Amino acid sequence: MKCPGEKSHRNQARRCYGIAALSCVATLVLELTLGCCRAQLITTGFLMPHSSEPAHDLTGLSLEQLSQLDIVQPNVLGGHTHPAGEIMFGYTYMHTHMSGLYQGTREISPAEAFAEGFSTVHTEMEMDMHMFDVMYAPTERLTLMAMLPFKTESMLHLTNDNTRFTQSADGIGDLEVMALYTVFGDIRKGGHRLVVNAGFSFPTGSINVRDHADGDPSRPLVLLEYPMQFGSGTFDLMPGLTYLGDTGRWSWGAQTIETVRFGRNYHGYRFGNQYRVSAWGA
Numbered sequence: 001m002k003c004p005g006e007k008s009h010r011n012q013a014r015r016c017y018g019i020a021a022l023s024c025v026a027t028l029v030l031e032l033t034l035g036c037c038r039a040q041l042i043t044t045g046f047l048m049p050h051s052s053e054p055a056h057d058l059t060g061l062s063l064e065q066l067s068q069l070d071i072v073q074p075n076v077l078g079g080h081t082h083p084a085g086e087i088m089f090g091y092t093y094m095h096t097h098m099s100g101l102y103q104g105t106r107e108i109s110p111a112e113a114f115a116e117g118f119s120t121v122h123t124e125m126e127m128d129m130h131m132f133d134v135m136y137a138p139t140e141r142l143t144l145m146a147m148l149p150f151k152t153e154s155m156l157h158l159t160n161d162n163t164r165f166t167q168s169a170d171g172i173g174d175l176e177v178m179a180l181y182t183v184f185g186d187i188r189k190g191g192h193r194l195v196v197n198a199g200f201s202f203p204t205g206s207i208n209v210r211d212h213a214d215g216d217p218s219r220p221l222v223l224l225e226y227p228m229q230f231g232s233g234t235f236d237l238m239p240g241l242t243y244l245g246d247t248g249r250w251s252w253g254a255q256t257i258e259t260v261r262f263g264r265n266y267h268g269y270r271f272g273n274q275y276r277v278s279a280w281g282a
């Protein structure tokens with residue numbers, strides 16, 4: 001976090017938190033409004049049956065074979081399971097663009113933010129996320145999955161003396177592992193299924209992400225804002241429940257997954273808990 005000016009240390013600290021809070025609001029609101037702009041460009045996986053058959057990719061399969069593969073909605077976290085012995089490697093690319101400043105739900109101009117005493121505002125943030133995941137089903141009822149994101153981020157700043165600068169960073173995020181246990185139904189028969197999700201997030205993503213002050217390589221490295229940090233810094237529990245429906249031709253589902261954070265990270269903060277609800281059809 002960068003705070004120019006010859007203020008007392010205490011004053012600076014407060015100003016920093018002010019900016020961080022403002023940026024959090026901007027992030028939250030834009031997540032909602034730009035949610036549909038998240039481009040899910042590529043989602044592929046190849047399935048490796050437990051037998052000695054060579055691995056094949058999806059491009060060699062007929063439409064009918066594709067429709068029989070249980071790779072419904074891979075972009076829904078833990079939203080599908082696999083039959084016993086199957087391994088899936090997945091890759092998802094996601095681009096998130098955020099811009100604008102919000103106070104509550106009202107968009108404000110940088111000038112208004114400066115008038116409130118902020119010395120620097122964030123005008124835009126870009127994030128590219130490459131998500132790698134692997135799934136394996138040791139039994140018919142149990143599927144295990146692990147996911148690790150790689151993030152490239154940049155944030156554009158505007159200061160009250162009208163200087164613009166960019167800070168950027170890249171690195172891995174938090175490793176998530178999840179067990180999906182089918183409590184009702186059978187993946188081979190289709191119909192209705194109920195799956196219990198039990199996930200855990202390890203703080204492998206840095207919360208010490210730094211870049212040069214003012215984006216100027218000659219200046220010292222400073223800690224970047226909360227949205228620029230790669231991980232939560234805490235161990236998080238992710239319990240959830242997934243309902244899957246399948247008639248062979250159509251499939252649909254609904255899911256709720258929570259993220260419950262434990263303690264505080266070594267910088268003394270923690271993110272809020274998350275509650276997610278998704279529904280889909282295909």
Ligand SMILES: [Cu+2]
Nearest residue numbers: 080082088135
């Ligand atoms: Cu899978």
